[in-house]
Amino acid sequence: MNFKRIQEVFLLAFIILDVFLVLMIVQNRNMQSENTNQSSANATIIKEMRRDEISVGKLSNKRSSGYYISATNDGNLANEMGNLRNQDARFENGAVVSTLRTPVQFDDRNPQNTIDPLMKKKSFVINGDDYEYDPNQSNSSKIVYIQKAMTSTLMDNNAKITFNLDEDGDIKSYTQTALTNIKILHESAETISQERALIWLYQYNEIPNNSKVLWTRRSYTKLLTIKNNGVYIPTWVIAIQTRNSKDVSIRRINAFTGSVLKTENVQGNFKNKITSGMEDN
Incomplete structure:
Protein backbone atom coordinates (compact mmCIF):
# COMPACT_ATOMS: atom_id res chain seq x y z
CA MET A 1 0.00 0.00 0.00
CA ASN A 2 1.53 3.36 -1.03
CA PHE A 3 1.72 6.41 1.19
CA LYS A 4 -1.13 8.21 -0.57
CA ARG A 5 -3.42 5.22 -0.06
CA ILE A 6 -2.53 5.13 3.64
CA GLN A 7 -3.39 8.82 3.92
CA GLU A 8 -6.76 8.22 2.31
CA VAL A 9 -7.55 5.35 4.72
CA PHE A 10 -6.63 7.44 7.78
CA LEU A 11 -8.60 10.42 6.45
CA LEU A 12 -11.68 8.26 5.94
CA ALA A 13 -11.30 6.80 9.43
CA PHE A 14 -11.07 10.28 10.99
CA ILE A 15 -14.11 11.44 9.04
CA ILE A 16 -16.14 8.45 10.27
CA LEU A 17 -14.96 9.06 13.84
CA ASP A 18 -15.85 12.76 13.62
CA VAL A 19 -19.33 11.95 12.28
CA PHE A 20 -19.84 9.41 15.07
CA LEU A 21 -18.77 11.91 17.74
CA VAL A 22 -20.99 14.63 16.29
CA LEU A 23 -23.97 12.28 16.28
CA MET A 24 -23.25 11.29 19.88
CA ILE A 25 -23.03 14.94 20.94
CA VAL A 26 -26.29 15.79 19.15
CA GLN A 27 -28.02 12.77 20.68
CA ASN A 28 -26.77 13.70 24.14
CA ARG A 29 -27.96 17.29 23.71
CA ASN A 30 -31.36 16.05 22.54
CA MET A 31 -31.63 13.76 25.56
CA GLN A 32 -30.64 16.61 27.88
CA SER A 33 -33.21 18.83 26.20
CA GLU A 34 -35.92 16.15 26.53
CA ASN A 35 -35.03 15.60 30.19
CA THR A 36 -35.10 19.35 30.80
CA ASN A 37 -38.48 19.69 29.07
CA GLN A 38 -39.85 16.69 30.98
CA SER A 39 -38.55 18.03 34.29
CA SER A 40 -40.14 21.40 33.57
CA ALA A 41 -43.46 19.75 32.66
CA ASN A 42 -43.35 17.59 35.80
CA ALA A 43 -42.68 20.62 37.98
CA THR A 44 -45.68 22.39 36.44
CA ILE A 45 -47.98 19.43 37.10
CA ILE A 46 -46.80 19.11 40.70
CA LYS A 47 -47.65 22.80 41.19
CA GLU A 48 -51.11 22.05 39.79
CA MET A 49 -51.49 19.23 42.30
CA ARG A 50 -50.65 21.56 45.14
CA ARG A 51 -53.13 24.15 43.83
CA ASP A 52 -55.72 21.36 44.05
CA GLU A 53 -54.67 21.01 47.70
CA ILE A 54 -53.07 17.63 47.15
CA SER A 55 -50.29 17.27 49.68
CA VAL A 56 -47.17 15.40 48.57
CA GLY A 57 -43.65 15.27 49.91
CA LYS A 58 -40.44 15.52 47.94
CA LEU A 59 -40.57 13.16 44.96
CA SER A 60 -37.69 11.31 43.35
CA ASN A 61 -37.24 11.28 39.57
CA LYS A 62 -34.79 8.39 39.74
CA ARG A 63 -35.65 5.43 37.51
CA SER A 64 -34.84 1.85 38.35
CA SER A 65 -35.40 -1.59 36.84
CA GLY A 66 -37.30 -4.76 37.61
CA TYR A 67 -38.48 -8.14 36.35
CA TYR A 68 -41.56 -10.15 35.61
CA ILE A 69 -41.38 -12.89 38.25
CA SER A 70 -43.48 -15.90 39.23
CA ALA A 71 -44.12 -17.45 42.64
CA VAL A 104 -43.17 -9.65 73.43
CA GLN A 105 -42.54 -6.07 74.48
CA PHE A 106 -40.87 -3.63 72.09
CA ASP A 107 -40.14 0.04 71.55
CA ASP A 108 -43.11 1.30 69.55
CA ARG A 109 -40.96 4.10 68.07
CA ASN A 110 -38.52 1.60 66.56
CA PRO A 111 -40.16 -1.85 66.70
CA GLN A 112 -37.64 -3.37 64.28
CA ASN A 113 -34.87 -2.91 66.86
CA THR A 114 -36.54 -5.54 69.01
CA ILE A 115 -38.21 -7.70 66.38
CA ASP A 116 -35.41 -7.98 63.79
CA PRO A 117 -33.16 -10.06 66.11
CA LEU A 118 -36.12 -12.32 66.92
CA MET A 119 -36.80 -12.85 63.22
CA LYS A 120 -33.43 -14.57 62.90
CA LYS A 121 -34.50 -17.28 65.37
CA LYS A 122 -36.10 -20.41 63.90
CA SER A 123 -37.98 -20.86 67.18
CA PHE A 124 -39.79 -17.53 66.72
CA VAL A 125 -41.00 -17.56 63.09
CA ILE A 126 -40.24 -19.63 59.98
CA ASN A 127 -37.54 -18.21 57.66
CA GLY A 128 -37.69 -14.83 59.36
CA ASP A 129 -34.68 -13.54 57.42
CA ASP A 130 -36.89 -13.56 54.31
CA TYR A 131 -38.94 -10.64 55.66
CA GLU A 132 -38.41 -6.98 56.46
CA TYR A 133 -40.27 -4.44 58.57
CA ASP A 134 -42.85 -2.33 56.74
CA PRO A 135 -43.67 0.83 58.70
CA ASN A 136 -46.29 1.86 56.16
CA GLN A 137 -48.62 -1.06 56.86
CA SER A 138 -47.94 -1.09 60.59
CA ASN A 139 -50.08 0.82 63.07
CA SER A 140 -51.18 0.87 66.71
CA SER A 141 -52.77 -2.59 66.49
CA LYS A 142 -50.29 -4.50 64.34
CA ILE A 143 -46.68 -4.71 63.19
CA VAL A 144 -46.20 -5.91 59.62
CA TYR A 145 -43.21 -7.59 58.00
CA ILE A 146 -43.27 -8.27 54.26
CA GLN A 147 -41.37 -10.88 52.26
CA LYS A 148 -38.29 -9.88 50.27
CA ALA A 149 -37.67 -10.83 46.63
CA MET A 150 -35.23 -9.78 43.91
CA THR A 151 -33.58 -7.11 46.13
CA SER A 152 -37.08 -5.73 46.66
CA THR A 153 -40.26 -6.76 48.49
CA LEU A 154 -43.61 -8.39 47.79
CA MET A 155 -46.81 -6.51 48.61
CA ASP A 156 -49.12 -9.49 48.84
CA ASN A 157 -51.25 -10.95 51.62
CA ASN A 158 -49.64 -14.30 50.80
CA ALA A 159 -46.17 -12.97 51.61
CA LYS A 160 -46.25 -11.27 55.00
CA ILE A 161 -46.14 -11.67 58.76
CA THR A 162 -48.66 -9.68 60.76
CA PHE A 163 -47.91 -9.39 64.47
CA ASN A 164 -51.05 -8.59 66.45
CA LEU A 165 -50.77 -6.37 69.53
CA ASP A 166 -52.66 -6.73 72.78
CA GLU A 167 -54.21 -3.93 74.84
CA ASP A 168 -50.81 -3.20 76.40
CA GLY A 169 -49.21 -2.78 72.99
CA ASP A 170 -47.22 -6.04 73.20
CA ILE A 171 -47.05 -8.74 70.52
CA LYS A 172 -49.52 -11.46 71.48
CA SER A 173 -49.91 -13.45 68.24
CA TYR A 174 -49.08 -13.49 64.55
CA THR A 175 -50.13 -14.83 61.17
CA GLN A 176 -47.51 -15.83 58.62
CA THR A 177 -47.78 -16.53 54.89
CA ALA A 178 -45.03 -17.02 52.34
CA LEU A 179 -44.35 -17.38 48.63
CA THR A 180 -41.82 -19.82 47.23
CA ASN A 181 -40.31 -20.91 43.89
CA ILE A 182 -39.66 -17.28 42.98
CA LYS A 183 -38.35 -17.18 39.40
CA ILE A 184 -37.48 -14.51 36.85
CA LEU A 185 -39.72 -14.76 33.78
CA HIS A 186 -38.18 -12.00 31.68
CA GLU A 187 -34.97 -10.01 31.59
CA SER A 188 -34.70 -6.76 33.52
CA ALA A 189 -36.52 -3.70 32.15
CA GLU A 190 -36.60 -0.03 33.15
CA THR A 191 -39.34 1.24 35.46
CA ILE A 192 -40.83 4.70 35.90
CA SER A 193 -39.82 7.00 38.74
CA GLN A 194 -41.78 7.81 41.87
CA GLU A 195 -42.45 11.30 40.54
CA ARG A 196 -43.75 9.99 37.20
CA ALA A 197 -46.03 7.49 38.97
CA LEU A 198 -47.64 10.21 41.10
CA ILE A 199 -48.06 12.51 38.09
CA TRP A 200 -49.73 9.83 35.99
CA LEU A 201 -52.01 8.91 38.85
CA TYR A 202 -53.02 12.56 39.11
CA GLN A 203 -53.55 12.83 35.36
CA TYR A 204 -55.75 9.71 35.48
CA ASN A 205 -57.90 11.59 38.06
CA GLU A 206 -57.06 8.94 40.65
CA ILE A 207 -55.94 11.47 43.29
CA PRO A 208 -58.87 13.51 44.61
CA ASN A 209 -58.58 17.18 45.53
CA ASN A 210 -58.04 18.01 49.21
CA SER A 211 -56.12 14.82 49.87
CA LYS A 212 -52.75 13.72 51.15
CA VAL A 213 -50.31 11.16 49.77
CA LEU A 214 -49.32 9.32 52.95
CA TRP A 215 -46.62 7.13 51.45
CA THR A 216 -45.41 5.41 48.33
CA ARG A 217 -43.47 2.21 47.89
CA ARG A 218 -42.23 0.37 44.83
CA SER A 219 -42.78 -3.32 45.36
CA TYR A 220 -43.77 -6.48 43.50
CA THR A 221 -47.51 -7.11 43.34
CA LYS A 222 -49.55 -9.78 41.60
CA LEU A 223 -50.61 -9.10 38.03
CA LEU A 224 -52.35 -12.42 37.28
CA THR A 225 -52.39 -16.14 38.12
CA ILE A 226 -51.53 -18.90 35.66
CA LYS A 227 -51.90 -22.55 36.74
CA ASN A 228 -51.46 -21.80 40.47
CA ASN A 229 -48.44 -19.58 39.72
CA GLY A 230 -48.74 -15.89 40.47
CA VAL A 231 -47.09 -13.48 38.04
CA TYR A 232 -45.70 -10.40 39.80
CA ILE A 233 -44.49 -7.07 38.45
CA PRO A 234 -42.84 -3.97 39.96
CA THR A 235 -45.61 -1.65 41.06
CA TRP A 236 -45.78 1.75 42.66
CA VAL A 237 -48.08 1.34 45.65
CA ILE A 238 -49.49 4.69 46.79
CA ALA A 239 -51.57 5.42 49.90
CA ILE A 240 -53.95 8.38 49.67
CA GLN A 241 -56.17 9.86 52.35
CA THR A 242 -58.77 12.55 51.81
CA ARG A 243 -59.01 15.28 54.40
CA ASN A 244 -61.57 14.82 57.19
CA SER A 245 -61.61 11.05 56.58
CA LYS A 246 -59.90 8.06 58.17
CA ASP A 247 -60.33 5.95 55.05
CA VAL A 248 -57.18 5.32 53.04
CA SER A 249 -57.16 4.32 49.38
CA ILE A 250 -54.28 2.21 48.09
CA ARG A 251 -53.57 2.93 44.43
CA ARG A 252 -51.26 0.78 42.34
CA ILE A 253 -49.39 1.83 39.20
CA ASN A 254 -47.69 -0.66 36.89
CA ALA A 255 -44.06 0.49 37.11
CA PHE A 256 -43.34 -0.79 33.59
CA THR A 257 -46.23 0.79 31.69
CA GLY A 258 -47.68 3.40 34.04
CA SER A 259 -51.17 1.88 33.83
CA VAL A 260 -53.44 1.96 36.89
CA LEU A 261 -54.13 -1.34 38.63
CA LYS A 262 -56.76 -2.11 41.25
CA THR A 263 -57.71 0.22 44.11
CA GLU A 264 -58.14 -0.88 47.72
CA ASN A 265 -59.90 0.97 50.52
CA VAL A 266 -58.46 0.34 53.96
CA GLN A 267 -58.41 1.85 57.42
CA GLY A 268 -55.52 2.35 59.78
CA ASN A 269 -53.08 4.73 61.40
CA PHE A 270 -50.63 5.13 58.56
CA LYS A 271 -47.44 7.13 58.53
CA ASN A 272 -48.05 10.74 57.58
CA LYS A 273 -45.05 11.20 55.34
CA ILE A 274 -44.20 10.15 51.83
CA THR A 275 -41.49 7.52 51.45
CA SER A 276 -39.68 6.32 48.39
CA GLY A 277 -39.60 2.62 49.16
CA MET A 278 -37.43 0.85 46.59
CA GLU A 279 -35.82 3.90 45.01
CA ASP A 280 -32.32 2.46 45.19
CA ASN A 281 -33.19 -0.98 43.84
Whole structure:
Protein backbone atom coordinates (compact mmCIF):
# COMPACT_ATOMS: atom_id res chain seq x y z
CA MET A 1 0.00 0.00 0.00
CA ASN A 2 1.53 3.36 -1.03
CA PHE A 3 1.72 6.41 1.19
CA LYS A 4 -1.13 8.21 -0.57
CA ARG A 5 -3.42 5.22 -0.06
CA ILE A 6 -2.53 5.13 3.64
CA GLN A 7 -3.39 8.82 3.92
CA GLU A 8 -6.76 8.22 2.31
CA VAL A 9 -7.55 5.35 4.72
CA PHE A 10 -6.63 7.44 7.78
CA LEU A 11 -8.60 10.42 6.45
CA LEU A 12 -11.68 8.26 5.94
CA ALA A 13 -11.30 6.80 9.43
CA PHE A 14 -11.07 10.28 10.99
CA ILE A 15 -14.11 11.44 9.04
CA ILE A 16 -16.14 8.45 10.27
CA LEU A 17 -14.96 9.06 13.84
CA ASP A 18 -15.85 12.76 13.62
CA VAL A 19 -19.33 11.95 12.28
CA PHE A 20 -19.84 9.41 15.07
CA LEU A 21 -18.77 11.91 17.74
CA VAL A 22 -20.99 14.63 16.29
CA LEU A 23 -23.97 12.28 16.28
CA MET A 24 -23.25 11.29 19.88
CA ILE A 25 -23.03 14.94 20.94
CA VAL A 26 -26.29 15.79 19.15
CA GLN A 27 -28.02 12.77 20.68
CA ASN A 28 -26.77 13.70 24.14
CA ARG A 29 -27.96 17.29 23.71
CA ASN A 30 -31.36 16.05 22.54
CA MET A 31 -31.63 13.76 25.56
CA GLN A 32 -30.64 16.61 27.88
CA SER A 33 -33.21 18.83 26.20
CA GLU A 34 -35.92 16.15 26.53
CA ASN A 35 -35.03 15.60 30.19
CA THR A 36 -35.10 19.35 30.80
CA ASN A 37 -38.48 19.69 29.07
CA GLN A 38 -39.85 16.69 30.98
CA SER A 39 -38.55 18.03 34.29
CA SER A 40 -40.14 21.40 33.57
CA ALA A 41 -43.46 19.75 32.66
CA ASN A 42 -43.35 17.59 35.80
CA ALA A 43 -42.68 20.62 37.98
CA THR A 44 -45.68 22.39 36.44
CA ILE A 45 -47.98 19.43 37.10
CA ILE A 46 -46.80 19.11 40.70
CA LYS A 47 -47.65 22.80 41.19
CA GLU A 48 -51.11 22.05 39.79
CA MET A 49 -51.49 19.23 42.30
CA ARG A 50 -50.65 21.56 45.14
CA ARG A 51 -53.13 24.15 43.83
CA ASP A 52 -55.72 21.36 44.05
CA GLU A 53 -54.67 21.01 47.70
CA ILE A 54 -53.07 17.63 47.15
CA SER A 55 -50.29 17.27 49.68
CA VAL A 56 -47.17 15.40 48.57
CA GLY A 57 -43.65 15.27 49.91
CA LYS A 58 -40.44 15.52 47.94
CA LEU A 59 -40.57 13.16 44.96
CA SER A 60 -37.69 11.31 43.35
CA ASN A 61 -37.24 11.28 39.57
CA LYS A 62 -34.79 8.39 39.74
CA ARG A 63 -35.65 5.43 37.51
CA SER A 64 -34.84 1.85 38.35
CA SER A 65 -35.40 -1.59 36.84
CA GLY A 66 -37.30 -4.76 37.61
CA TYR A 67 -38.48 -8.14 36.35
CA TYR A 68 -41.56 -10.15 35.61
CA ILE A 69 -41.38 -12.89 38.25
CA SER A 70 -43.48 -15.90 39.23
CA ALA A 71 -44.12 -17.45 42.64
CA THR A 72 -46.36 -19.99 44.35
CA ASN A 73 -47.87 -20.16 47.83
CA ASP A 74 -45.53 -21.93 50.25
CA GLY A 75 -47.38 -24.98 51.54
CA ASN A 76 -44.20 -26.17 53.22
CA LEU A 77 -44.73 -23.83 56.16
CA ALA A 78 -46.77 -26.53 57.86
CA ASN A 79 -43.81 -28.90 57.79
CA GLU A 80 -41.53 -26.38 59.50
CA MET A 81 -43.76 -25.52 62.42
CA GLY A 82 -41.96 -28.10 64.57
CA ASN A 83 -39.11 -25.65 65.12
CA LEU A 84 -41.36 -23.07 66.77
CA ARG A 85 -41.08 -22.75 70.55
CA ASN A 86 -43.03 -21.07 73.38
CA GLN A 87 -46.10 -20.59 71.24
CA ASP A 88 -49.22 -22.44 70.17
CA ALA A 89 -49.20 -22.63 66.37
CA ARG A 90 -51.52 -24.19 63.83
CA PHE A 91 -51.68 -24.25 60.02
CA GLU A 92 -54.92 -22.78 58.74
CA ASN A 93 -55.96 -21.76 55.22
CA GLY A 94 -52.39 -21.72 53.96
CA ALA A 95 -51.04 -19.67 56.88
CA VAL A 96 -49.30 -20.25 60.20
CA VAL A 97 -51.50 -18.83 62.96
CA SER A 98 -49.76 -18.64 66.31
CA THR A 99 -50.33 -17.31 69.82
CA LEU A 100 -47.27 -16.49 71.91
CA ARG A 101 -47.27 -17.89 75.44
CA THR A 102 -45.42 -14.79 76.64
CA PRO A 103 -46.18 -11.47 74.91
CA VAL A 104 -43.17 -9.65 73.43
CA GLN A 105 -42.54 -6.07 74.48
CA PHE A 106 -40.87 -3.63 72.09
CA ASP A 107 -40.14 0.04 71.55
CA ASP A 108 -43.11 1.30 69.55
CA ARG A 109 -40.96 4.10 68.07
CA ASN A 110 -38.52 1.60 66.56
CA PRO A 111 -40.16 -1.85 66.70
CA GLN A 112 -37.64 -3.37 64.28
CA ASN A 113 -34.87 -2.91 66.86
CA THR A 114 -36.54 -5.54 69.01
CA ILE A 115 -38.21 -7.70 66.38
CA ASP A 116 -35.41 -7.98 63.79
CA PRO A 117 -33.16 -10.06 66.11
CA LEU A 118 -36.12 -12.32 66.92
CA MET A 119 -36.80 -12.85 63.22
CA LYS A 120 -33.43 -14.57 62.90
CA LYS A 121 -34.50 -17.28 65.37
CA LYS A 122 -36.10 -20.41 63.90
CA SER A 123 -37.98 -20.86 67.18
CA PHE A 124 -39.79 -17.53 66.72
CA VAL A 125 -41.00 -17.56 63.09
CA ILE A 126 -40.24 -19.63 59.98
CA ASN A 127 -37.54 -18.21 57.66
CA GLY A 128 -37.69 -14.83 59.36
CA ASP A 129 -34.68 -13.54 57.42
CA ASP A 130 -36.89 -13.56 54.31
CA TYR A 131 -38.94 -10.64 55.66
CA GLU A 132 -38.41 -6.98 56.46
CA TYR A 133 -40.27 -4.44 58.57
CA ASP A 134 -42.85 -2.33 56.74
CA PRO A 135 -43.67 0.83 58.70
CA ASN A 136 -46.29 1.86 56.16
CA GLN A 137 -48.62 -1.06 56.86
CA SER A 138 -47.94 -1.09 60.59
CA ASN A 139 -50.08 0.82 63.07
CA SER A 140 -51.18 0.87 66.71
CA SER A 141 -52.77 -2.59 66.49
CA LYS A 142 -50.29 -4.50 64.34
CA ILE A 143 -46.68 -4.71 63.19
CA VAL A 144 -46.20 -5.91 59.62
CA TYR A 145 -43.21 -7.59 58.00
CA ILE A 146 -43.27 -8.27 54.26
CA GLN A 147 -41.37 -10.88 52.26
CA LYS A 148 -38.29 -9.88 50.27
CA ALA A 149 -37.67 -10.83 46.63
CA MET A 150 -35.23 -9.78 43.91
CA THR A 151 -33.58 -7.11 46.13
CA SER A 152 -37.08 -5.73 46.66
CA THR A 153 -40.26 -6.76 48.49
CA LEU A 154 -43.61 -8.39 47.79
CA MET A 155 -46.81 -6.51 48.61
CA ASP A 156 -49.12 -9.49 48.84
CA ASN A 157 -51.25 -10.95 51.62
CA ASN A 158 -49.64 -14.30 50.80
CA ALA A 159 -46.17 -12.97 51.61
CA LYS A 160 -46.25 -11.27 55.00
CA ILE A 161 -46.14 -11.67 58.76
CA THR A 162 -48.66 -9.68 60.76
CA PHE A 163 -47.91 -9.39 64.47
CA ASN A 164 -51.05 -8.59 66.45
CA LEU A 165 -50.77 -6.37 69.53
CA ASP A 166 -52.66 -6.73 72.78
CA GLU A 167 -54.21 -3.93 74.84
CA ASP A 168 -50.81 -3.20 76.40
CA GLY A 169 -49.21 -2.78 72.99
CA ASP A 170 -47.22 -6.04 73.20
CA ILE A 171 -47.05 -8.74 70.52
CA LYS A 172 -49.52 -11.46 71.48
CA SER A 173 -49.91 -13.45 68.24
CA TYR A 174 -49.08 -13.49 64.55
CA THR A 175 -50.13 -14.83 61.17
CA GLN A 176 -47.51 -15.83 58.62
CA THR A 177 -47.78 -16.53 54.89
CA ALA A 178 -45.03 -17.02 52.34
CA LEU A 179 -44.35 -17.38 48.63
CA THR A 180 -41.82 -19.82 47.23
CA ASN A 181 -40.31 -20.91 43.89
CA ILE A 182 -39.66 -17.28 42.98
CA LYS A 183 -38.35 -17.18 39.40
CA ILE A 184 -37.48 -14.51 36.85
CA LEU A 185 -39.72 -14.76 33.78
CA HIS A 186 -38.18 -12.00 31.68
CA GLU A 187 -34.97 -10.01 31.59
CA SER A 188 -34.70 -6.76 33.52
CA ALA A 189 -36.52 -3.70 32.15
CA GLU A 190 -36.60 -0.03 33.15
CA THR A 191 -39.34 1.24 35.46
CA ILE A 192 -40.83 4.70 35.90
CA SER A 193 -39.82 7.00 38.74
CA GLN A 194 -41.78 7.81 41.87
CA GLU A 195 -42.45 11.30 40.54
CA ARG A 196 -43.75 9.99 37.20
CA ALA A 197 -46.03 7.49 38.97
CA LEU A 198 -47.64 10.21 41.10
CA ILE A 199 -48.06 12.51 38.09
CA TRP A 200 -49.73 9.83 35.99
CA LEU A 201 -52.01 8.91 38.85
CA TYR A 202 -53.02 12.56 39.11
CA GLN A 203 -53.55 12.83 35.36
CA TYR A 204 -55.75 9.71 35.48
CA ASN A 205 -57.90 11.59 38.06
CA GLU A 206 -57.06 8.94 40.65
CA ILE A 207 -55.94 11.47 43.29
CA PRO A 208 -58.87 13.51 44.61
CA ASN A 209 -58.58 17.18 45.53
CA ASN A 210 -58.04 18.01 49.21
CA SER A 211 -56.12 14.82 49.87
CA LYS A 212 -52.75 13.72 51.15
CA VAL A 213 -50.31 11.16 49.77
CA LEU A 214 -49.32 9.32 52.95
CA TRP A 215 -46.62 7.13 51.45
CA THR A 216 -45.41 5.41 48.33
CA ARG A 217 -43.47 2.21 47.89
CA ARG A 218 -42.23 0.37 44.83
CA SER A 219 -42.78 -3.32 45.36
CA TYR A 220 -43.77 -6.48 43.50
CA THR A 221 -47.51 -7.11 43.34
CA LYS A 222 -49.55 -9.78 41.60
CA LEU A 223 -50.61 -9.10 38.03
CA LEU A 224 -52.35 -12.42 37.28
CA THR A 225 -52.39 -16.14 38.12
CA ILE A 226 -51.53 -18.90 35.66
CA LYS A 227 -51.90 -22.55 36.74
CA ASN A 228 -51.46 -21.80 40.47
CA ASN A 229 -48.44 -19.58 39.72
CA GLY A 230 -48.74 -15.89 40.47
CA VAL A 231 -47.09 -13.48 38.04
CA TYR A 232 -45.70 -10.40 39.80
CA ILE A 233 -44.49 -7.07 38.45
CA PRO A 234 -42.84 -3.97 39.96
CA THR A 235 -45.61 -1.65 41.06
CA TRP A 236 -45.78 1.75 42.66
CA VAL A 237 -48.08 1.34 45.65
CA ILE A 238 -49.49 4.69 46.79
CA ALA A 239 -51.57 5.42 49.90
CA ILE A 240 -53.95 8.38 49.67
CA GLN A 241 -56.17 9.86 52.35
CA THR A 242 -58.77 12.55 51.81
CA ARG A 243 -59.01 15.28 54.40
CA ASN A 244 -61.57 14.82 57.19
CA SER A 245 -61.61 11.05 56.58
CA LYS A 246 -59.90 8.06 58.17
CA ASP A 247 -60.33 5.95 55.05
CA VAL A 248 -57.18 5.32 53.04
CA SER A 249 -57.16 4.32 49.38
CA ILE A 250 -54.28 2.21 48.09
CA ARG A 251 -53.57 2.93 44.43
CA ARG A 252 -51.26 0.78 42.34
CA ILE A 253 -49.39 1.83 39.20
CA ASN A 254 -47.69 -0.66 36.89
CA ALA A 255 -44.06 0.49 37.11
CA PHE A 256 -43.34 -0.79 33.59
CA THR A 257 -46.23 0.79 31.69
CA GLY A 258 -47.68 3.40 34.04
CA SER A 259 -51.17 1.88 33.83
CA VAL A 260 -53.44 1.96 36.89
CA LEU A 261 -54.13 -1.34 38.63
CA LYS A 262 -56.76 -2.11 41.25
CA THR A 263 -57.71 0.22 44.11
CA GLU A 264 -58.14 -0.88 47.72
CA ASN A 265 -59.90 0.97 50.52
CA VAL A 266 -58.46 0.34 53.96
CA GLN A 267 -58.41 1.85 57.42
CA GLY A 268 -55.52 2.35 59.78
CA ASN A 269 -53.08 4.73 61.40
CA PHE A 270 -50.63 5.13 58.56
CA LYS A 271 -47.44 7.13 58.53
CA ASN A 272 -48.05 10.74 57.58
CA LYS A 273 -45.05 11.20 55.34
CA ILE A 274 -44.20 10.15 51.83
CA THR A 275 -41.49 7.52 51.45
CA SER A 276 -39.68 6.32 48.39
CA GLY A 277 -39.60 2.62 49.16
CA MET A 278 -37.43 0.85 46.59
CA GLU A 279 -35.82 3.90 45.01
CA ASP A 280 -32.32 2.46 45.19
CA ASN A 281 -33.19 -0.98 43.84
